[in-house]
Amino acid sequence: MTMQPATLIPPLLALALAPLLLGVINRTKAVFAGRRGQPLLQTYFDIWKLLHRGAVYSRTTTWVFRAGPVVGLACALVATALVPLGGVAAPLWFPGDLFLLVYLLAVMRFFTVLAALDTGSSFEGMGASREVWFSALAEPALLLALVAVARPTGSVSLSQILAGLTADQWVHAGIGFALVVGALIIVLLAENARIPVDDPNTHLELTMIHEVMVLDHSGPDFAFILYGAALKLWVLGAVLVGVMLPVHTGSAWLDMLVALAGMLGLAVIVGIVESSMARLRLLRVPQLLVSASALAVLALILAMR
């Protein structure tokens, strides 16, 4: 299990292109709303601008508030090293790596929540309270869906699972795979604070989860949060694309191109979902996440039959 230089491609692509996904989503939404919309690279500009600003801290906060964005970004960075893309294995791949991935995202959440609670703001407390509840339901759905994907391949490492999937299996298992994809999409939307679970756009605190938790962050801290969120979207998106498009053409370049196209396509899909759906009532969100688990279990039952 020596590290090959090629395995550095997926994380490098993630680092470079993750903010682009947000741009594509926003552009899609703008098109649907009949606007011209922001430049595709707006997120890069935002991050750059924020990195060069000063910051304001609440007198209530402690070092935990300052640690939140740093730890969050570090988690997201390590997570990019765990996810393969386009048939190229991740630099950190080993049996059971998906648990490290899931738990790194949990560390990110843990510290974001603590940073939110550190401000003593009732709004941020509200967001934190919702975040921990919804993510507790999303985690089983994600893991069950991954087991359902792993079962036909018999592998226990994310890179091997996604490498082991073939288009044939897709056709053969058909609807079972579709169910897994459905579950994964729900988890992706919930974990990345997108509609219909959360609204990334409004700054109306009462309706939000993730945005309201980072209300008090500013300057470089907020840049870290923004970049970390983009990376998280990329990481979960890469898993989803790996499951949706198990293309092995034989040409590494072509595979990578297909995967990248898949990532952009996914961003467009998210944009379409956001343009065409309303945010769910908060009481309904747990139901959506339990449904994701139910879909994954259904897929598993079919796979085991």
Next chain:
Amino acid sequence: MFPVLFGLGIWMLSGLAALFARRSPRTATACGVGGAVAGSIVALVPVLGVLAGGHVEPLRWPWAVPCGEFHIALDALSAWFLLPILILSAAAAVYGGEYLWPYRERKSLGPPWFFYNVLVASMALVVLVRNGVLFLVAWEVMALSSFFLVTFEDEKESVREAGWTYLVATHLGTAFLLAMFVLMGREAGSLDFDAFGAAAFAPALANLLFVLAVVGFGTKAGFMPLHVWLPEAHPAAPSHVSAIMSGVMIKTGIYGLIRTLMILGTPPLWWGWLLIGIGLTSGIVGVLFALAQRDLKRTLAYSSVENIGIIALGLGLGTLGASMHSGALTALGFGGALLHVLNHALFKGLLFLGAGAVAHGTGSRDMDRLGGLLKRMPLAGAAFLVGAAAISGLPPFNGFVSEFLIYFGAFKGAVSLPASGAVPMLAVIAGLALIGGLAAACFTRAFGMVFLGEPRSDEARHAHEPGLAMRLPMWILAGGCVLVGMGAPLVWGVVTRAFGVAEEYRALAAEPLSWIVIGSALFLALVGALVVLRRELLSGRVVGQSATWGCGYARPTARIQYTATSFSQPITSQFESLLGTCASVTPPDGYFPRHSAVASETLDACAEKIYRPAFTLLDRALSRLRWLQHGTVQLYVLYIALTLLALLVWKLG
């Protein structure tokens, strides 16, 4: 074996010394703390030796008690359970020295130190003895000494009640163990554990013995629904005692269960299913109750039930593996469970000590009245944060390692086994994920509400940092959490070698664990780099201070913060029928409302819905016999004489 005996001697003698030095609190404390630490260090030597692969000759002394024999041995299992007992007991003793000191004016410090050291000695004895009678004696001494420690503050009504609940529960458990040992002894012809191991039990008898062990040991360990004493007794005890009760004493139940499994041989499938079922119930319901509590120590006590659930999941996995003859599953399941025993001792000990520091510094344990303590007690708070992250199973700390082993075993099973075998694996994965998510909710809540934000009361505003004797043990335990997390492959190597796990199964988890350590190291390095980067970016720029952004509201107060109750409300309201939270609400009234209030309390559902009605019924039935009790001594002697006579007639007739 002699260092162990020597350690036992030190504990007992120093305990006695503390008892006799009751007049002088200083001497009593010195004897108690010194003895506990010295005994632990002495006994640690052979324990580490055995874990490193050494061998210690068992010890047999004939004994006058019928069927009894002083037979103690130190094998890998005993050593593994002794390790946390020794570490945590020594750390908690140092802490307790300072913690109990303020009580010296009102109470004698001799008895608590006597019982503390007796408790430590009896816990050590429980995992060492190899004879049924001796085991029960040690078990009973452990129960009684901890009972006296729980009722340390016996002037409080609630503490006395908690003590009684504990006493009744633990004796009911012991009754099942007594039955188990009697049945085993009848079959094996001796009460010696070696004889048990050599005996072949018929399947029906083995099943019965297993159920007795699950109920008997499960009561001590805190399996749901046998856990009722736990959330009462742990908060009532002084914090250093809560730490060892929650951290190691309940693990003696797990030890007993594993020892019984070893004695009973190849298990049938349903044992594994039962343990997994127990694990899921204890884990999920335990953490939900933890989320519904306002008392910090009650939260921690329920979280112990949850962690015992995780251990039971690991045991269930291992048992399934053993009955399916799958070495990988056995190694990963039991390995994960054993590692979690150590890990839970480290972080739960740490958290209880932290809760004690909070109670010590503020005089309150009600999370709705605390807040902002990290500024007032930064060192204790940081240690508590390490414990909170570790217990939520987050890398790079130790909790992740043991949960990973269980996940990994279940995942391997779910991917490769046929449907009937894969279903329990899926249950383990989904259950563990849910428990992990809820535990993270529980401990962000505990840390966030107690240590972050603005203080919600005057007590919290005037909190003070504990002294060095209380901080040092917390930091040692926090260091242990990091050490086991970052040294996971090493620890795994030690465990597997001590238990003689085949090389092929050892390698199975060794490789992912080393990669996890690499990932964790990368993570820590990145955190360091980002901290430096952030400092560079901010240097020379304007860094302002202001009030928390309240969406335009300029005068925030501490009272507008989210409280512990409101933080968990979305979760608890979903499980209202299970938790049975009762709330009393005084709504604001009139145009200029003056007073309004909300109070809620979550009692234990099992205690309220199962045990209380059952015991009321029992009480009613037994009260019919009250006429027997007159208070006249002569009549009692008459009863005894009549009974003896009747027995004699029965035996001779």
Next chain:
Amino acid sequence: MSVDSILILVALTNLMLLAYSRLGASIRVTAAQGILLGLLPLVASPHAGWHAALIAVGSMALKGVVFPRLMFRALREAKVQREIEPFVGYNVSLLIGVAALAVSIWIGQQLPVPGATISSLVVPVAMFSILVGLFLIISRKKAVNQVLGFLVLENGVYTFGVGLIQHTSLLVELGVLLDVFVAVFVMGIIIFHISREFDHIDTDALSSLKD
């Protein structure tokens, strides 16, 4: 579209019925389920002859168009609120549904079936529909929902019929269909009358009749 996909979609519609909170949506899902099941015999044996096609089209029309219309009309006339008001919450219902599916699969493996089935999913999905139908009848308050539960139950029986005894199913199916038709009709009338008497259609309130 293969037989398996249809059956899985039927299972999915069952899960949706457990999770949905709106009466209107539930009626539409049940209609979709009816249409899917109508397609089943056509997909399973494309060369079965005109009378099989006729029965399929007939049942699709009945379950997909006529029943929903009747029920929507009952809703309108009885001015029923759109929420379902379950005895058992939606999340728990979903989990019970998943468990019921697992049990159905197990039953499907254990149950000896005479002759060949068109798919190994027939028995599980049929059992699942029957269980879900029963569960809906038990766990929901509104009378409309109980009609829906009854329909789902019938769909289960129909799945059995199509999957197992393809060629002699005509008579059986006709009989069952007629039963259900009458049932829906009668229920519609009853719903209307209950709501006129009590101003709502909670069957809960019927228990007051016993006093």
